[in-house]
Amino acid sequence: MLSIKLFKNILFSLTATTLFTTSIAAGSACCGGGISIPTIITGDDKQILTTSLAESTVDTFVGSDGIWRKTQDQDRSFIFRLDIARIFSENFQIGVSLPFQERTKTGLQGGNSAGLSDISGQIGYEFMPDKEYNLWKPHGVGYVSLVVPTGKSVYDVKNSGSPEVSGRGLWSLGVGAVFTKYWIYLDAITVIEAHQYLDRTFSNDQLHGTVSAGRGYSSLIGLGFNSSNYRLGASISWIYEDPIEISGLNSSTGSLQRFATGTLSVSRMMPEQMGVTVSYSDQMLFGDPTNTALSRSVLISLQKKWER
Amino acid sequence: MFDKKIFSVLVILLTLIACARPNYSQVSPGNGDNSNSNNSDSNQNQKVTSPTECHLPFLKEKLCVELVWNNIPSDSEYGSFDLKFFEAERPQVAVNPGHEVGITLWMPKMGHGSGPVKITNVSEGIYKIDQVYFVMPGQWQIRIQLKGAGADSVIDQVIQEYTF
Numbered sequence: 173m174l175s176i177k178l179f180k181n182i183l184f185s186l187t188a189t190t191l192f193t194t195s196i197a198a199g200s201a202c203c204g205g206g207i208s209i210p211t212i213i214t215g216d217d218k219q220i221l222t223t224s225l226a227e228s229t230v231d232t233f234v235g236s237d238g239i240w241r242k243t244q245d246q247d248r249s250f251i252f253r254l255d256i257a258r259i260f261s262e263n264f265q266i267g268v269s270l271p272f273q274e275r276t277k278t279g280l281q282g283g284n285s286a287g288l289s290d291i292s293g294q295i296g297y298e299f300m301p302d303k304e305y306n307l308w309k310p311h312g313v314g315y316v317s318l319v320v321p322t323g324k325s326v327y328d329v330k331n332s333g334s335p336e337v338s339g340r341g342l343w344s345l346g347v348g349a350v351f352t353k354y355w356i357y358l359d360a361i362t363v364i365e366a367h368q369y370l371d372r373t374f375s376n377d378q379l380h381g382t383v384s385a386g387r388g389y390s391s392l393i394g395l396g397f398n399s400s401n402y403r404l405g406a407s408i409s410w411i412y413e414d415p416i417e418i419s420g421l422n423s424s425t426g427s428l429q430r431f432a433t434g435t436l437s438v439s440r441m442m443p444e445q446m447g448v449t450v451s452y453s454d455q456m457l458f459g460d461p462t463n464t465a466l467s468r469s470v471l472i473s474l475q476k477k478w479e480r
Numbered sequence: 481m482f483d484k485k486i487f488s489v490l491v492i493l494l495t496l497i498a499c500a501r502p503n504y505s506q507v508s509p510g511n512g513d514n515s516n517s518n519n520s521d522s523n524q525n526q527k528v529t530s531p532t533e534c535h536l537p538f539l540k541e542k543l544c545v546e547l548v549w550n551n552i553p554s555d556s557e558y559g560s561f562d563l564k565f566f567e568a569e570r571p572q573v574a575v576n577p578g579h580e581v582g583i584t585l586w587m588p589k590m591g592h593g594s595g596p597v598k599i600t601n602v603s604e605g606i607y608k609i610d611q612v613y614f615v616m617p618g619q620w621q622i623r624i625q626l627k628g629a630g631a632d633s634v635i636d637q638v639i640q641e642y643t644f
Contacts, residue, residue, distance in 0.1 A: 232502075233617045236589040240504045241617035244555035279555055280613055281595060331595035333615025358486075378593045380632030395490060408498055416591035421632045422623065424588035432498060458498040463589050465616070 211255040211267050212296050212313050214352045214361075218480040222255040224473035232456060236427035236463040243465075245279035247335075251289070259480065263298040265313075273323070275335040283335050289323040290339040300351070310351040310362075317346040317367070327374045327383060342385055343370040357399065361407070363392040373420075381420015388413040394435075405437040405451075408458050431466065432459025445477040505617070534568040536638040538626060543577060544568050545624055547640055550608075559612035563624065565605040574605030579626040579635055583609055586621045594620070614644040 213220055230247040232240050250273070257267035271289040276282075300312030323339020326332045348365030369385035394407030411433075415426030437451035451473075455466040534544035546564045553559025565577045581601075585594035598610040614620050622640040627633060 235618040237619065238503055240502045242504070243617070280558060281615065326592045331615065332592045333595065333613075375632070377596060383591065415589075418591045421634060422584050422586050422593065424586065424591055426591045427589035429590075432500070434498075456500060456502070458500050461500065 211257045211269060212294070212315060212350050213257050213259060213265050213267075214311060214313060214350060215477075216480055217259070217477045219258040219478040220256070220475060221477075222253075222473055222475045224251075224253045224255070224471055226251045226253070226469050226471040228467045228469040230465045230467050232466045234431075234461045234464055234466060238460075238462055240466075245277060245282060247275070247277045247465075249273055249275045257296075263301070265296040265298075266293070267296065268293045271323075273338040275338065277333070277335045279333075281331050281333045285335040285338075287324065287336070287338055290319050291322050292317055292319045294318070294346075296350075299349075307355070308353070310353040310360075312349055312351050314349045315347070317344075317348070317365075319344040319346070319367075321372075327372075327379050328376070330377050332378065340369075340385075341374075342372050342383060344368060344388075345370070348390075354398075357397055359396040359398065359403075361392070361394040361396075363390070363409075365390045379418070379420070379422065381418050381423065384417040384419070386414030386417070401441045403437075403439040403441075405435075405439065407435045407437075409433045409435075410459060427463045429463045430459065431455050431461040431464045432457075434458045445479065447475045447477075449473045449475070531564065531566065531571045534566075534571070536624065536640065537568070538577075538636040538638055540636040541577070541579075541626060542567070543575070543626075543636075544571070545577075545638060547622065547624070553612050553614060553644070558610065560608065560610045561612065562602075563607040563609060565607075574603070576604050577626055579628070581607055582623075582625040582627045582634070584623040584625065585612065585614060586623050587614075587616070587618060588621055589619060614642075617644050620644055 211220060211222055228249045228251065230243055232242050234240050251271055253269060253271045255267065255269045257265055259265045269292045271291070272286070273289045274284070274286040276284045294315045294317035296313045296315040298313050300310065302309065302311040321339050321341050321343055324336045325339050325341020326337050327341045329336050344367045346365055346367035348363060351362045353360045366387065366389050368387050371382050371384045373382045374380070388411065390409060390411045392407055392409035394405060396403050396405040409432065411431055413429040415428050417426050418424050433453050433455050434457045435451055435453040437449055439447055439449040441447045449472070451471045453469040453471070455461065456468070531546040536545045536547065537543070538545065544566050546566070548562045548564070550560045550562060551557065563581070564574050566574055581599060583597050583599060585597065587593070594615045595613055597612050600608045600610070602608050620642045622642055623637050624640065625637040626635045628635050
């Protein structure tokens with residue numbers, strides 16, 4: 173019985189962590205934006221290493237007027253991502269995410285570019301452990317996160333439609349919590365998160381002024397069905413970003429950004445504490461998107477875990 | 481069995497509640513409705529060289545400018561337009577604006593620009609603007625600026641709204 177519970181726990185923590193990675197792949201809407209939901213250890217593991225490759229294609233732009241406009245040019249990104257999370261004391265953990273992006277665009281200002289996107293790190297604290305099984309009480313991990321604008325942003329390039337754009341261009345500090353729960357064949361996950369962007373001043377051909385992006389919020393709910401070594405998962409995440417206010421030469425007050433991402437994933441647990449996940453994410457299915465670009469993504473990830 | 485039912489019901493409920501309702505544009509990029517910030521008249525596709533009214537006034541400099549499209553930009557082609565600066569009392573006569581002319585293609589809702597355009601001073605008060613391109617569909621502004629000495633100095637500007 174104990175081994176079955178342990179197995180379920182391992183399988184769930186494997187797939188749940190993968191869910192976060194999946195949401196990252198589709199989290200980038202317009203202009204290298206989006207937030208970074210971290211890899212968090214939710215099971216009895218000491219360390220988790222995840223590599224993933226996602227292909228994301230922009231399909232539609234939605235204006236602040238709510239009008240959907242199909243893009244005529246092809247805008248495709250391959251994002252290779254390396255995530256590592258490690259427990260460093262009884263309840264604390266640390267994680268880092270390193271994304272690399274290759275982006276190809278067609279059209280008048282199209283081209284191809286590759287480089288580092290925004291890297292992120294987080295420190296997590298297990299504030300709601302599940303040492304004794306309870307039917308309803310979830311397992312909870314809180315975290316603080318930092319996103320470092322290592323990718324080129326729309327404010328750094330001469331042409332904002334350039335494929336060089338791979339990041340948001342702003343530092344952000346976030347706080348959030350991950351709640352997980354499993355019941356025999358089923359599991360559930362909830363993530364809530366808020367982040368604050370730090371103002372940044374740019375001075376180049378396009379922009380002489382300060383970018384103030386305010387705050388953003390995100391949430392995710394997901395359900396999974398486990399059978400044998402497989403897990404079928406579904407999740408929806410919602411992201412809200414405050415209007416981006418520009419002060420200086422070309423000032424503007426901006427408009428809020430909002431979109432939702434639906435994800436379906438299939439995971440398989442393999443020997444040696446490894447697992448593989450394939451997922452499909454679509455930003456055109458859910459929510460009431462506004463002022464954003466909507467993408468579809470396919471992701472494959474490979475994960476290796478080390479037990480405590 | 482009970483858990484499976486709960487799972488199924490939750491998935492169906494969430495899916496139905498959260499479904500998006502796309503409202504697709506019936507207008508292809510480059511054929512949208514366009515107006516300036518002070519007047520709703522369209523200037524698109526006009527062949528006007530002798531304006532009769534001041535639709536785009538520089539309030540500080542007491543000048544007017546007229547924007548006339550030569551080519552509407554599309555996804556596959558750069559656009560171009562002409563600018564004619566004039567005084568409101570004498571719209572037939574083009575006048576030197578007295579400052580360097582700058583053009584910024586700006587997406588105010590997203591807070592970023594497009595790309596640089598090519599500005600050519602054809603004759604006194606007449607400018608030709610080439611390589612006009614909008615990087616994504618949506619609501620744009622063509623900001624016509626009279627610049628000061630510094631790179632970040634704008635003395636006066638008018639804004640032409642544009643839906644791409």
